[in-house]
Amino acid sequence: MKWRVIGLKEHDAYFNMAADEVISNKIAENQALPTIRFYTWKPGAVSIGHFQSMLDEVDVEKCKELGIDYVRRKTGGGAVYHDENGELAYSVIAPEELFTKNIIESYEVICGWIVNAFSTLGIDAQFAPINDIEAGGKKISGNAQSRSRGILLQHGTILYDLNLERMFSVLKVSSEKISDKMIKSAKERVTCVLEHANITREQLYKGLLKSFTEGKDCKFEELSPEEVRMIGDLAQNEYKADKWNFMR
Numbered sequence: 001m002k003w004r005v006i007g008l009k010e011h012d013a014y015f016n017m018a019a020d021e022v023i024s025n026k027i028a029e030n031q032a033l034p035t036i037r038f039y040t041w042k043p044g045a046v047s048i049g050h051f052q053s054m055l056d057e058v059d060v061e062k063c064k065e066l067g068i069d070y071v072r073r074k075t076g077g078g079a080v081y082h083d084e085n086g087e088l089a090y091s092v093i094a095p096e097e098l099f100t101k102n103i104i105e106s107y108e109v110i111c112g113w114i115v116n117a118f119s120t121l122g123i124d125a126q127f128a129p130i131n132d133i134e135a136g137g138k139k140i141s142g143n144a145q146s147r148s149r150g151i152l153l154q155h156g157t158i159l160y161d162l163n164l165e166r167m168f169s170v171l172k173v174s175s176e177k178i179s180d181k182m183i184k185s186a187k188e189r190v191t192c193v194l195e196h197a198n199i200t201r202e203q204l205y206k207g208l209l210k211s212f213t214e215g216k217d218c219k220f221e222e223l224s225p226e227e228v229r230m231i232g233d234l235a236q237n238e239y240k241a242d243k244w245n246f247m248r
Contacts, residue, residue: 034094
């Protein structure tokens with residue numbers, strides 16, 4: 001099986017969400033190869049799970065003040081703050097038949113590519129079911145998966161650096177003001193690459209790229225002009241729309 005690899009690019013939240021959907025549809029229609037895509041978020045963003053309420057989870061006014069995007073995902077899970085400089089994200093989109101039907105086992109396969117990359121970078125990490133990766137007992141990567149039209153989509157984030165103050169300012173984790181206690185509690189549960197290895201984000205990306213493509217017949221490509229047009233339309237008309245983002 002040949003894979004398409006789309007190298008690391010910066011996009012806003014709406015483009016990133018729309019890209020996953022458009023690529024999934026293209027693969028379902030046999031118009032695109034199974035795809036591995038790496039990306040970052042610019043500006044920073046908050047994404048919420050499909051079944052969450054934006055107003056319950058996110059301080060929308062604070063996001064507007066700080067210039068941070070907010071968007072609803074098609075996948076489940078909880079609210080996630082995506083820092084512009086503090087993370088690296090990926091999507092794996094492919095026919096379901098390439099993976100086991102068991103959800104946790106399929107998570108373990110793809111998350112295993114991240115764990116292997118960490119290993120080459122000197123970071124001891126483990127898959128933590130259902131869908132996390134931990135280093136030193138703390139979460140360093142969160143992942144989400146959906147299956148539709150015979151296509152598996154898994155996307156996730158690898159925490160490179162942490163800005164907990166900024167994260168707590170946009171997530172409604174508490175009605176109280178940001179406190180030292182909250183930040184200390186988060187530091188006991190969450191970690192990042194820079195706490196385990198003195199490497200650049202580019203070095204992290206290269207390690208992930210090598211691990212994700214190892215043993216696969218891959219070709220590096222850009223999104224096609226048609227995909228870019230479709231992604232732009234979907235981002236504008238659905239993912240930026242209040243009807244979608246505030247549907248719950």
